[in-house]
Amino acid sequence: xxxxxxxxxxxxxxxxxxxxxxxxxxxxxxxxxxxxxxxxxxxxxxxxxxxxxxxxxxxxxxxxxxxxxxxxxxxxxxxxxxxxxxxxxxxxxxxxxxxxxxxxxxxxxxxxxxxxxxxxxxxxxxxxxxxxxxxxxxxxxxxxxxxxxxxxxxxxxxxxxxxxxxxxxxxxxxxxxxxxxxxxxxxxxxxx
Numbered sequence: 001x002x003x004x005x006x007x008x009x010x011x012x013x014x015x016x017x018x019x020x021x022x023x024x025x026x027x028x029x030x031x032x033x034x035x036x037x038x039x040x041x042x043x044x045x046x047x048x049x050x051x052x053x054x055x056x057x058x059x060x061x062x063x064x065x066x067x068x069x070x071x072x073x074x075x076x077x078x079x080x081x082x083x084x085x086x087x088x089x090x091x092x093x094x095x096x097x098x099x100x101x102x103x104x105x106x107x108x109x110x111x112x113x114x115x116x117x118x119x120x121x122x123x124x125x126x127x128x129x130x131x132x133x134x135x136x137x138x139x140x141x142x143x144x145x146x147x148x149x150x151x152x153x154x155x156x157x158x159x160x161x162x163x164x165x166x167x168x169x170x171x172x173x174x175x176x177x178x179x180x181x182x183x184x185x186x187x188x189x190x191x192x
Contacts (some may be wrong), residue, residue, distance in 0.1 A: 009103075
């Protein structure tokens with residue numbers, strides 16, 4: 001799609017093919033004697049584009065009376081020679097389709113690059129958050145060890161140490177689970 005149209009290249013090609021079919025259908029209908037004359041709003045434009053091409057007005061037709069030629073056969077025609085050049089309108093159409101495909105591929109490449117960049121940013125952010133959490137846990141563990149060194153061996157100290165050890169164990173367990181399943185646990189929110 002481009003800024004001038006909301007139709008894709010495939011849609012344009014499909015529309016052109018259906019218009020060619022309609023053009024050919026009207027030509028075939030009008031070429032039979034006794035049929036009423038049919039017309040179409042795009043007939044003149046299509047005739048300008050494709051009127052000279054072989055597929056629109058065949059040079060040889062078959063009927064009950066036999067074969068009839070509308071023009072003489074070229075005696076100098078070489079079978080080994082490649083087909084005649086395409087009409088300009090078909091060249092333009094082919095070039096347009098080729099350009100549309102190329103544009104679509106470029107857009108898909110840009111979209112893929114953006115997607116990879118976003119994924120890389122997410123990965124870096126996740127690694128940064130994990131590092132920050134591990135730093136917090138390390139500082140917490142150091143604080144617990146310092147508190148242990150300052151406390152005396154009283155009954156309440158033992159209970160406090162048990163609570164702190166359980167908390168450390170819980171934080172380590174959450175860190176392991178978070179790494180494997182992407183859970184989010186914030187110790188500051190849980191303690192408030």
